[in-house]
Amino acid sequence: MTNQQHPWSRYVAIGDSFTEGIGDPEPESPGGSRGWADRVAEVLSGGSDDFAYANLAVRGKLIRQISHEQIQPALDLRPDLMTFSAGGNDVLRPGADPDEISARCEEAVQRLYRDGATIVLFTGADVGFSPVFRGIRGKVAIYNENLRAVAARYDCIVADLWSLREIQDPRLWAPDRLHLNALGHHTVARMVLDALNVQNSLEPQSPEPMPDTTWRAARTEDFAWAKDYLVPWVLRRVRHQSSGDNVLPKRPAAGPFLPSD
Known part of the structure; x- marks a missing residue:
C-alpha cells in the first residue's frame, strides 16, 4: 500500500546533532x-508498508566531515527524499x-542533486534571543542568504529555521542551550512537514510557564551552565576533539520506521 499524501518512499537524513536528535532523549529509539x-x-511512513528511513547524522560534525562521511552512503541508499542540515558547528567556530x-x-x-531526489535544506536559527550566541547572528544571516541562493539554483525546499519564531523561546531548548529539547524538535518536525506540504496530525504544543527567578538565581544557573557545558565545549575545540568522535x-540502513512504543 502506498501513502497518497506524498510521493516519497525512501527518506535519508544527513547532518549533525540537530538531525541526530540530540536534546530529545528517547531510550527506546536507536541511538x-x-x-x-x-x-x-x-x-x-503512515499508511505505507514500503516506506524506508535512514538517519546518517552524527553529532559534532563539520560540513566537510558530513560531506566526506555521509553523502556517498546516503546516495548508495538511493533515496527519493533527503534532508541536509550542516554548517551550524562551522559557524560557531571563531573566525569562521x-x-x-x-x-x-x-x-x-x-x-546530492545528481540522482534527482527531493532535497530539503535548513537555514540557521535566529539566535538573537540568546545572550551566548547573539554575537554570531550576523554570520548566521549571511550563511542563510547564501544557502537560499543555493536552494534556488538546485530546486531545493527550504526549511526556514530563521523565521520559526517559536524556537526563539528558551523553553524549547535543552539544558545545554545548544540543542532543542523534545518540544523544540516537535516544533521543527511540524515546520518540515509543512515545507513538504504533507498533512499531519502533529498539533502545536506550548511550553510550561517560566518559573519566577531572582537575578542571583539566574546568574548561578548561568555559571553552572558554563561549567557543565560551555567549558567542555571550548576544551574540545582546543584539543581538536568532537562530541561525535x-x-x-x-x-x-534504510528500513521501515518503527515507533518507539
Missing part, C-alpha cells in the same frame, strides 16, 4: 535520541567565514 527527523519519518561554509554546502548539494549513525 537513544528521537528528534525532528524521526518524527517526520514517522508521519511520512559564512561564505566559505556556504560554498562547501553548495558542493555537497551538487553531489567514535559515534556511529543511529540508523545507517
Whole structure:
C-alpha cells in the first residue's frame, strides 16, 4: 500500500546533532535520541508498508566531515527524499567565514542533486534571543542568504529555521542551550512537514510557564551552565576533539520506521 499524501518512499537524513536528535532523549529509539527527523519519518511512513528511513547524522560534525562521511552512503541508499542540515558547528567556530561554509554546502548539494531526489535544506536559527550566541547572528544571516541562493539554483525546499519564531523561546531548548529539547524538535518536525506540504496530525504544543527567578538565581544557573557545558565545549575545540568522535549513525540502513512504543 502506498501513502497518497506524498510521493516519497525512501527518506535519508544527513547532518549533525540537530538531525541526530540530540536534546530529545528517547531510550527506546536507536541511538537513544528521537528528534525532528524521526518524527517526520514517522508521519511520512503512515499508511505505507514500503516506506524506508535512514538517519546518517552524527553529532559534532563539520560540513566537510558530513560531506566526506555521509553523502556517498546516503546516495548508495538511493533515496527519493533527503534532508541536509550542516554548517551550524562551522559557524560557531571563531573566525569562521559564512561564505566559505556556504560554498562547501553548495558542493555537497551538487553531489546530492545528481540522482534527482527531493532535497530539503535548513537555514540557521535566529539566535538573537540568546545572550551566548547573539554575537554570531550576523554570520548566521549571511550563511542563510547564501544557502537560499543555493536552494534556488538546485530546486531545493527550504526549511526556514530563521523565521520559526517559536524556537526563539528558551523553553524549547535543552539544558545545554545548544540543542532543542523534545518540544523544540516537535516544533521543527511540524515546520518540515509543512515545507513538504504533507498533512499531519502533529498539533502545536506550548511550553510550561517560566518559573519566577531572582537575578542571583539566574546568574548561578548561568555559571553552572558554563561549567557543565560551555567549558567542555571550548576544551574540545582546543584539543581538536568532537562530541561525535567514535559515534556511529543511529540508523545507517534504510528500513521501515518503527515507533518507539
